[in-house]
Amino acid sequence: MISPYHEITTIDHDDLEDFLRKVHLIKIFEPLLEEFQDKSLFKSIVKFIAWGYSINSDMLNTSGNTWGKVSELIYDKCDLPQNSDIHDAVCKLKSAAVRDSVERWLQFQNEENWNQFIHYRDLRREFLELSLSPLRKATGEIDIEAKMKASTYSKDLLKMMEDARDTFIQNNSKLKASVEAVNRVNKESAGRNAGSYAL
Numbered sequence: 001m002i003s004p005y006h007e008i009t010t011i012d013h014d015d016l017e018d019f020l021r022k023v024h025l026i027k028i029f030e031p032l033l034e035e036f037q038d039k040s041l042f043k044s045i046v047k048f049i050a051w052g053y054s055i056n057s058d059m060l061n062t063s064g065n066t067w068g069k070v071s072e073l074i075y076d077k078c079d080l081p082q083n084s085d086i087h088d089a090v091c092k093l094k095s096a097a098v099r100d101s102v103e104r105w106l107q108f109q110n111e112e113n114w115n116q117f118i119h120y121r122d123l124r125r126e127f128l129e130l131s132l133s134p135l136r137k138a139t140g141e142i143d144i145e146a147k148m149k150a151s152t153y154s155k156d157l158l159k160m161m162e163d164a165r166d167t168f169i170q171n172n173s174k175l176k177a178s179v180e181a182v183n184r185v186n187k188e189s190a191g192r193n194a195g196s197y198a199l
Contacts, residue, residue, distance in 0.1 A: 008050040016043040028104040031097035044078040048090055053102050055114045067121050113168035124157035
């Protein structure tokens, strides 16, 4: 049995569209074909979606990085052009075609808690950007109240993300075992570090 995530992220030839048609996954990424007609660009964006929005993605081992940093790493790994329009369309989901394909990919994976986590993550990024942007009232003054609301919503979404993440980890035995192993190693290394400072 093929793993669509593995096949998409490891495919070498440029004609990913042909492969997606053969395995009946083209419907997920069809919106991209209309907006990004270059085969190489299409392939890179599909890989970005697979690495950034798959529950099995190794790229999502964040090591404490924010989604913004992780998405930049994935963007670079996919060899996407250093063009601000394409960057914003893909990383910041400014493109309706990218958003639609991400949504279809999430539905294809059929994992509700993962789907919630991703939506919370992307919404949180938007609220963080709002809280740091120069929001202004009609009078021209900075709208501190709106910035604070955006910041509060961002904090609330972080808690919601943690809850959704904990639920999908508990429901996935493979992820649960991996997280427990990482937590064990982190706990052991923290103990060694703390002991070395105690000298």
